[in-house]
């Protein structure tokens with residue numbers, strides 16, 4: 001079966017790495033600015049002009065340069081109504097391309113300019129997401145972000161907020177912001193609080209800084225997932241640790257090209273990670289600033305990396321597996337997604353007059369294919385595999401003590 005854009009749009013998906021303040025609609029920014037009397041830079045008259053000011057989808061100098069667009073989006077996100085609306089519309093847009101589960105992240109610290117308190121901010125976003133669930137059935141959770149270029153004390157306050165709202169709409173904590181010169185270990189107190197309260201943790205690492213930041217995120221801060229991990233390939237030992245412990249990477253390919261975390265789609269490590277067996281998930285990062293959707297991200301990967309149906313199925317499953325949903329719920333949701341995916345393949349294959357059964361991935365490592373490739377080397381009796389491999393040590397009899405006469 002041939003993968004088409006339409007198939008990708010219809011398949012069930014997750015988005016585990018998406019920033020609320022980077023994912024507004026252009027029309028909403030213009031609308032909110034007018035309502036609130038906020039002057040936007042260069043006074044854009046329409047969506048096209050605003051897209052230019054934001055440099056939507058443009059290649060930036062680096063991550064810091066990319067983050068400038070957020071000055072504009074944040075200027076209109078300082079009221080309860082605007083937060084509610086942004087959260088609802090993001091979930092609505094995602095639901096319309098069959099994103100079944102989404103984790104929305106943002107830092108409440110950046111929405112307090114007009115005096116909103118942290119709990120009011122979290123509740124406003126939660127209400128927007130709940131409304132989308134009622135209307136479209138999309139499941140969501142919030143991730144609260146500490147900001148690495150703001151003080152560690154503020155990260156601690158945000159960690160406290162995260163702990164207070166655990167199981168009340170918030171599913172995890174993150175550290176975001178300018179990565180270079182701001183190592184995660186500076187925010188240790190926040191991570192300690194998060195860990196002591198059994199809160200899920202993901203950290204932006206290996207995006208604008210080398211694999212050392214991933215090492216710190218995992219070993220010093222206790223991250224359960226890594227945001228990006230683009231530069232993980234520079235440290236083979238750490239790469240194997242991440243793989244062995246099934247630590248998921250939240251891969252955002254288009255955003256990485258845009259922030260110059262890598263030079264091009266072709267040089268992105270995603271296909272290497274997939275072939276190596278690393279647990280990868282596909283994500284948007286910022287629907288507005290990066291000018292993307294989940295469909296677009298998967299479609300670009302299909303075009304650049306020759307992904308087949310089996311690869312998409314694996315990426316989809318890894319998305320659900322890596323989510324911060326409770327285990328039992330996750331199991332049920334994932335089973336439903338797989339069933340939906342398989343019946344969609346059957347429909348598309350029938351439409352294309354192609355066999356539907358060819359599921360072997362083109363790129364991703366799959367246990368099944370690995371097994372068949374090495375089957376000839378397997379012993380006929382599987383119990384031999386369990387037999388002791390260590391060389392047998394001949395027991396030497398201890399010299400007998402001479403009996404005393």
Ligand SMILES: [Zn+2]
Pocket residue numbers: 017019176204227285
């Ligand atoms: Zn991000």
